[in-house]
Amino acid sequence: MRADLAERLLPIGRLAEATGCKIETIRYYEQIGLLPEGERTSGNQRRYTRRHLQILSFIRHARDLGFSVDAIRDLLKLSADPARPCAEADAIAAAHLADVRAKIARLRNLEQELERMTRLHCSGAIADCRVIEVLADHGKCMHDSH
Amino acid sequence: MRADLAERLLPIGRLAEATGCKIETIRYYEQIGLLPEGERTSGNQRRYTRRHLQILSFIRHARDLGFSVDAIRDLLKLSADPARPCAEADAIAAAHLADVRAKIARLRNLEQELERMTRLHCSGAIADCRVIEVLADHGKCMHDSH
DNA sequence: ATAGGACCTGAAGTCGCTAGAGGTTCAAGA
């Protein structure tokens, strides 16, 4: 039991290290019920399992990709219940797929615009810098999202 | 003088209209020192010049492209000094472009997984759902941006 | 036994806005 604690369970700092997530953020996720609470030592410190590590990695990834905390909650629910009927899962997945595609489309526009801006490496001075020019003048902007 | 005020200077509502920026947001930008303060009428209302219109358009455009307020502050400083070398502006844009591309790459991975999931009109259970897995496990992630 | 690093809680601050309350000014029509 003592050995279990020492060998299998991660203190919050280790979990943070392993996921690239800040300690405070982990506590925050726990607080808002996104990450299940870890057990505590007799001295009230959190100890996490490999399962927590998985979930937190998932959360980090999804946040990086721009999913809201609520969306992540949905996705986690999906994975938590393997017996869940498929229609529901499909619906959630489909909704998120649409969302992902919209995000991709938007980012591709941005990419093109930024590319265009930086491609013409300017002659040296701000006066004829493409970046500034494009930003200053809507007319020079190719994408249609605005 | 009176005519100047009426003809050349824009009240905040007009500026908002012309730039597609909300009135509150304009006041906010002024407050944080991103947009220079406009003059005031004797009754304390803001009046803006064409110069403000230009700057605000620049800000809006840059925000649309995902630049942070701080990045915009830098870009504005750069653009104010036309003799300055433009490598700096390039660098800001290039960093942002790299960021955008990394996000696109990851979203595409996710898109594929979500697609796969919904396409399979699945066999009954979540058990073999890889969405969570893909996001949770770095090792299963194909792209190399992290 | 003790030093000092890791951990705890709760509250407040950050960013980039947005919304609301409650009051003042401007400009066009009677």
Added chain:
DNA sequence: TCTTGAACCTCTAGCGACTTCAGGTCCTAT
């Protein structure tokens, strides 16, 4: 000239998703 109502003003609080801080407690290696 007066009136009316749209547009403006300031100040405060709220949002999501954290981050930082103050002031403590715990854990573990020596």
